[in-house]
Amino acid sequence: PFAAVVFDVDGTLVDSERDGHRPSFNAAFAANQLPYSWDVGEYGRLLDITGGRRRLAAYLESRGHDASEAADLAARLHRDKTERMRDLVTNGGIAARPGLRELLRELTSAGVRLAVATTGTREWVEPLLDRLFGPDLFEEVVTGTEIRALKPDPAVYLEVLRRLGLPASRAVAVEDSANGLRAAVAAGLSCVVVTNDYTRRQNFTGAAAVYPGFAACRADHGGPLSAGIG
Numbered sequence: 001p002f003a004a005v006v007f008d009v010d011g012t013l014v015d016s017e018r019d020g021h022r023p024s025f026n027a028a029f030a031a032n033q034l035p036y037s038w039d040v041g042e043y044g045r046l047l048d049i050t051g052g053r054r055r056l057a058a059y060l061e062s063r064g065h066d067a068s069e070a071a072d073l074a075a076r077l078h079r080d081k082t083e084r085m086r087d088l089v090t091n092g093g094i095a096a097r098p099g100l101r102e103l104l105r106e107l108t109s110a111g112v113r114l115a116v117a118t119t120g121t122r123e124w125v126e127p128l129l130d131r132l133f134g135p136d137l138f139e140e141v142v143t144g145t146e147i148r149a150l151k152p153d154p155a156v157y158l159e160v161l162r163r164l165g166l167p168a169s170r171a172v173a174v175e176d177s178a179n180g181l182r183a184a185v186a187a188g189l190s191c192v193v194v195t196n197d198y199t200r201r202q203n204f205t206g207a208a209a210v211y212p213g214f215a216a217c218r219a220d221h222g223g224p225l226s227a228g229i230g
């Protein structure tokens, strides 16, 4: 049986790409008088590039900004977007995914330790977790602010395991995307995938299980998380 479950944030705990990031990136473009706006289809493709600042820089280069200008502009836009995201979070604009609270309650009452591994920026991740789950639910929270190599690199998962003092064999990851799955598996964790509208058509080869939502995940009594729930 496993001792800990490590949750991704974006797309997993919250539908933040849909409810927060895409609108905040677009607001940042508009506030900076840039003629760019990402619709759902284009944003879905851009999600292949993890990390908001890297996503912006790659996009700006694809629109003809040279590399150094794209990097500077991406940094500026990302600061603006991060502030908007933080405001949205503190105003209650982002909710936990349906069925998640019940799963978290089942895991904690079974004595399973909980942690977070995200590529998102600490400035909005911390207030989001505090607001939705209280400050003490997750024992360790490692964000993209502390980690240089973002998912699909395994670095964030390796750091969480190091802080928990557990081998990968004692932890299960919960992710929503192919990039997240690759990061968890590369760190040696088994990984449950709970998809959303942006990710459901991705390739989840190597996942321990794939569910369309947390209700289905909880209903799978023989599934990879059931060992912890008991």
Ligand code: XBP
Residues within 6 Å of the ligand: 008, 009, 010, 011, 017, 021, 049, 050, 051, 052, 053, 117, 118, 119, 120, 121, 144, 151, 177, 179, 180
């Ligand atoms: C999600 C990300 C994040 C968000 C934006 O990846 O790549 O960067 O899209 O957040 P995952 P920031 O769910 O695999 O962790 O703008 O703060 O980077």
Ligand code: MG
Residues within 6 Å of the ligand: 008, 009, 010, 011, 012, 175, 176, 177, 180
């Ligand atoms: Mg994710």
